Structures are given as C-alpha cells and as structure tokens.
Amino acid sequence: MLHLNLDSLAPQLIFVAQILLAVALGALVGWQREKSGKAAGGRTFGIVSAGSCLFTILSLHAFSGADPARIAAQIVVGIGFLGAGAILHRETNIYGLTTAAGLWISAAIGMAVGVGFYLVAILSAFIMLGVLMVNEKSIFKSDHDDDRIDG
Secondary structure, three states, rough: OOOOOOOHHHHHHHHHHHHHHHHHHHHHHHHHHHOOOOOOOHHHHHHHHHHHHHHHHHHOOOOOOHHHHHHHHHHHHHHHHHHHHHEEEOOOOEOOOOHHHHHHHHHHHHHHHHOOOOHHHHHHHHHHHHHHHHHHOOOOOOOOOOEEOOO
C-alpha cells in the first residue's frame, strides 16, 4: 500500500514549480534559436534547463551530507559535452557556437532556479534573449550567420 506523507509533499510541489519555471525560462531562450531556424530550439533548451534544475534540487535535498557543488560541477561538464556536439567545423567555418553557448546559459539558468535564485534566473533569461536578438535587427546584422565564425 502506498503511504503518502503530506509533510514531504509540500516541498516537492515547490520543486515541481521550480522545474516548471526552469522549463519556461530555458524554452524562452530556445524560442529565439528556433525562430532563427536553428535545430536546437525551445524544447531542447527547456529540457536542458529543467534537467539542470532537477539535478541541482536533488543535490541540495536528496543526498544529505553530500557536497552539492560536486553535482553542479558535473552539470557544467555534461553541458560542455552536449555543447561540443552542437558545434560543427566545415572548412574554415565553425557552426553552432551560439547554440552551444545558449545551451550552456540555459543550464546555468536551470541551476539558478534550482538553488532558489529566481530573480537572477529570470533576468538572465531575458538578458540572453536580448543578446540573441541583437543580431536580428538589420542595423546590427552582419553578412555572416550568427552561428558561424570565419577564419
């Protein structure tokens, strides 16, 4: 028989709300990438942010006596691996660097939500959205795609 402890349910509902916020903020950043025609969009960025948030929550609350910084460090390493897979090199051009950096900041936003730094997470998401949109304005647009570095 399933025994439900109501005392432990309230914090878990807060954790679910944190994950939902992380998904929304990550998806917001990813929405811009999707709007720009990039392969990684709102779903990918939302999942990365939610995963980082969940790992952060678990590191803080599920493993008593453990160092939560160890999980945080592994999130950064894992996202680095994921980001490296998003970067392609063709001839003298590099593609996907902005997408990889976006995945990295999306993970950081999820971690910020996971530790309860909501204002930092929300403002970071909107700042990143602004940074990504700067290149969309024709006055700032270069001849090169924002995901390509020549040279």
